[in-house]
Amino acid sequence: MNKNVLVIGGAGYIGSACVEELIKNEFNVFVLDNLSTGQVEKVNKKAQMIHGDILDMAVLENVFKDNEFETVIHFAGKKAVGESEEFPELYFENNVKGTLNILSMMSKYNVPKIIFSSTAAVYKPKDNENAIYTEDSEVEPINVYGRTKLMCELIIKDYQRLGKIKEYVIFRYFNVAGDTGLNYIEKNAQNVFPLLTNAILNGTEFKIFGDDYSTPDGSGVRDYIHLKDLVQAHVLGIGSVESGTYNLGTKNGFSVKELIQAFERITNKKMNVVIVEKRKGDPAIVIADSAKANNDLNWQAKSTLDDMVTSTLKAYGYVDDKLI
Numbered sequence: 001m002n003k004n005v006l007v008i009g010g011a012g013y014i015g016s017a018c019v020e021e022l023i024k025n026e027f028n029v030f031v032l033d034n035l036s037t038g039q040v041e042k043v044n045k046k047a048q049m050i051h052g053d054i055l056d057m058a059v060l061e062n063v064f065k066d067n068e069f070e071t072v073i074h075f076a077g078k079k080a081v082g083e084s085e086e087f088p089e090l091y092f093e094n095n096v097k098g099t100l101n102i103l104s105m106m107s108k109y110n111v112p113k114i115i116f117s118s119t120a121a122v123y124k125p126k127d128n129e130n131a132i133y134t135e136d137s138e139v140e141p142i143n144v145y146g147r148t149k150l151m152c153e154l155i156i157k158d159y160q161r162l163g164k165i166k167e168y169v170i171f172r173y174f175n176v177a178g179d180t181g182l183n184y185i186e187k188n189a190q191n192v193f194p195l196l197t198n199a200i201l202n203g204t205e206f207k208i209f210g211d212d213y214s215t216p217d218g219s220g221v222r223d224y225i226h227l228k229d230l231v232q233a234h235v236l237g238i239g240s241v242e243s244g245t246y247n248l249g250t251k252n253g254f255s256v257k258e259l260i261q262a263f264e265r266i267t268n269k270k271m272n273v274v275i276v277e278k279r280k281g282d283p284a285i286v287i288a289d290s291a292k293a294n295n296d297l298n299w300q301a302k303s304t305l306d307d308m309v310t311s312t313l314k315a316y317g318y319v320d321d322k323l324i
């Protein structure tokens with residue numbers, strides 16, 4: 001098997017961790033990234049780094065013309081829900097047009113397989129009692145970000161159905177957290193783990209958006225998956241022989257208050273917490289059923305919440321009770 005893999009968005013939080021794992025598994029890795037949010041210093045030196053944009057067809061043409069790839073892993077997306085509602089053009093252009101450009105190059109240069117980063121945001125939010133999502137749950141995104149990902153999924157499926165590419169693996173990530181040892185700190189991070197880390201280490205205020213949801217402690221419950229487990233699924237995805245769409249989560253939910261408790265327990269510090277209004281569109285509980293990935297890809301999330309918390313703290317320089 002040709003082991004050339006093109007990782008688009010490979011300088012990002014998830015992409016750079018995936019590149020590490022691919023190199024460990026002896027793939028020849030090429031990274032294409034415009035470094036809009038990515039960090040070039042986190043890209044393993046064994047990978048061939050190409051600085052370029054998926055909206056630039058000339059760049060893409062050169063990358064695909066000069067190399068024979070077996071698989072493209074496509075992480076290059078904008079991912080901030082709030083920003084997507086404010087600047088929809090940016091999101092449709094970058095996420096949807098960008099994916100279309102990649103697919104047209106794959107088709108032109110006979111690259112058989114794409115692995116695509118999708119999201120739980122494609123699902124229609126459910127009531128509490130049915131808060132577990134399978135891949136067959138109804139899709140109906142409630143924001144532009146989720147819509148762009150669903151559009152990409154549909155385009156990818158059409159390209160496969162029409163024989164323009166051979167195979168796809170679509171991964172719908174739930175809440176990704178933790179660090180794999182690269183100490184990747186996202187700039188302007190809006191995810192809950194970086195916010196909690198800043199709050200516990202720097203004393204910044206942490207906001208709980210609503211504490212009267214019908215959950216055991218009133219705060220929202222989400223399914224958190226360790227970055228380490230997530231990238232493992234991508235390596236397994238390369239070896240799969242059939243197209244498929246897979247949830248990646250743990251089927252375990254943790255509430256925001258449980259996360260706070262874990263950070264406080266592990267650091268033995270108190271967090272400055274305030275309760276504020278619920279955010280529009282935030283469901284009470286979002287949990288993934290990943291049985292399909294378990295069965296078809298032989299994939300299993302192995303890490304615990306404490307693994308996610310300690311690895312994140314370490315990435316921010318906190319080890320054994322102190323900042324280093």
Ligand code: NAD
Binds near residue numbers: 015032033034038
């Ligand atoms: P990230 O912002 O760290 O990584 C995205 C990478 O793509 C960056 O390196 C960025 O520079 C690059 N990029 C963006 N637009 C590009 C373009 N036009 N051309 C070339 N490169 C471009 O984000 P991440 O957390 O690593 O997420 C990766 C993917 O996973 C995204 O598509 C995101 O939507 C999806 N996802 C992430 C999460 C999460 O919790 N982090 C959850 C669900 C889905």
